Amino acid sequence: MRSLLAAAGLVFASFSVLAQPGTLERLKTLQADPVALKAAVEAGRKASFFCANCHGETGISKMPEVPNLAGQNPSYLLEQIRKFGSGERKDQFMEGLIKVLKDEERVQIALFFASQGAARSKADAGQVARGKELFAKLCTRCHGDGAHGNDQYPRLAGQNLVYLQTSITRYRDGTGVRNNQLMSIATATLKNDDIVAIGNYLTQLP
Ligand code: HEC
Ligand code: HEC
Known part of the structure; x- marks a missing residue:
């Protein structure tokens, strides 16, 4: 059952990428030149x-609930x-x-933030080992x-702790703010203190 759901999620995930072939194709073309x-x-x-008002000039946010984009x-x-x-996705x-x-601005902005050096934050050292596990x-x-993610999955290393914890909790609880089947399955068994540990591990990664 679990793997079946996971497979269904994979199909959805690739559909959502295919839903914007124009901009994604444009992004790939620019990356190659x-x-x-x-x-x-x-x-x-x-x-x-x-965007810099909230996300910072180079995509390193100064507000805990705003994600880093760098x-x-x-x-x-x-x-x-x-x-x-x-x-x-609701906000x-x-x-x-x-x-x-x-469309062209969306592609340019994505390429700009992606090209900036990522952030790294301090964590509660007591949480890191369990988060890592x-x-x-x-x-x-x-x-x-x-x-560090890849073309399909987001980078989480160095992301803001508060944002990480909020995002993981939303996927687990199915609040409707952000739905993703792969993430609902992956987070289903997490307790609140597991989310704290994982967040602390991720926020301090280079
Ligand atoms: C008033 C503050 C504010 C401004 C201005 C703003 N953002 Fe955001 N942005 C947010 C917040 C808050 C979130 C997180 C929403 C959530 O909790 O899901 C977010 C999330 C995002 C995300 C998702 C990041 C991730 O890791 O999933 C992207 C991409 C993004 N913003 C791009 C932009 C761009 C591009 C602009 C400029 C056109 C912009 N933002 C301007 C507050 C802002
Ligand atoms: C089967 C693949 C898969 C697994 C396993 C998985 N994720 Fe994800 N994750 C994704 C995808 C796909 C997204 C983007 C979903 C979306 O568009 O909202 C994502 C998004 C996220 C985000 C949001 C990032 C951002 O910038 O907003 C966080 C945080 C996250 N995952 C944490 C985790 C944690 C913690 C685990 C383990 C408990 C995990 N993921 C396991 C596929 C996965």
């Missing part, structure tokens, strides 16, 4: 001036921008903001050993 990529990153820096995988960023735009402010961005057992198969 160093000169065009450099120009796109610069355009993204300019286009993201308003060093995140660009296709993941693009996909989350799409989800806010379509209302699949009053983000949903409104994203609607005014043109839980993460290795339940999460690395998608997010990777160092939690």
Whole structure:
């Protein structure tokens, strides 16, 4: 049953990426051309001036509930921008903001934040070992050993602790703010103190 659900989730996950072939294709084209990529990153820096109010000028947020975008995988960023735009992912402010961005700006902004050096935060040292153990057992198969993610899965290393804990809890509890079947399954057995331990482990990773 579990693996069947996981397989169904995988199908959904790939559909959601395929739902925006235009922008994803554009992102890949730019990534393959160093000169065009450099120009796109610069355009993204300019286009993201308003985002900096909350996410920081280089994507390192100063507010605990706002995620860092620096060093995140660009296709993941693009996909989350799409989800806010379509209302699949809920956040009053983000949903409104994203609607005014043109497709090309979305791609440029994703490439800009992705190109910036990732953050790293302090953690409660007493939580890290248990968080590491839980993460290795339940999460690395998608997010990777160092939690750097890949083209399909987000980077979690160095993410803000409060944001991590809120996000993991939302997936587990099925609040409807963010739905993802793979993440609901992966977090189903976590207790609140497991989420604290995993968050502390992830936030201090380079
Ligand atoms: C008023 C503050 C604010 C501004 C301005 C803002 N954001 Fe956000 N952003 C947030 C918050 C808060 C979240 C987390 C929402 C949640 O809890 O799911 C978020 C989440 C995101 C995410 C998801 C990151 C992840 O790890 O899943 C992306 C991508 C993003 N914002 C991009 C942008 C872009 C691009 C702009 C500028 C056009 C922008 N944001 C402007 C507050 C802001
Ligand atoms: C089967 C693959 C898979 C496994 C296993 C998995 N994840 Fe995820 N994770 C994903 C996908 C896909 C997303 C993006 C979902 C979306 O679009 O909301 C995600 C998103 C996240 C996010 C949101 C990141 C952000 O920037 O907002 C967090 C936090 C997270 N996962 C933590 C975990 C933890 C902790 C575990 C282990 C308990 C785990 N994941 C296991 C696939 C997985």
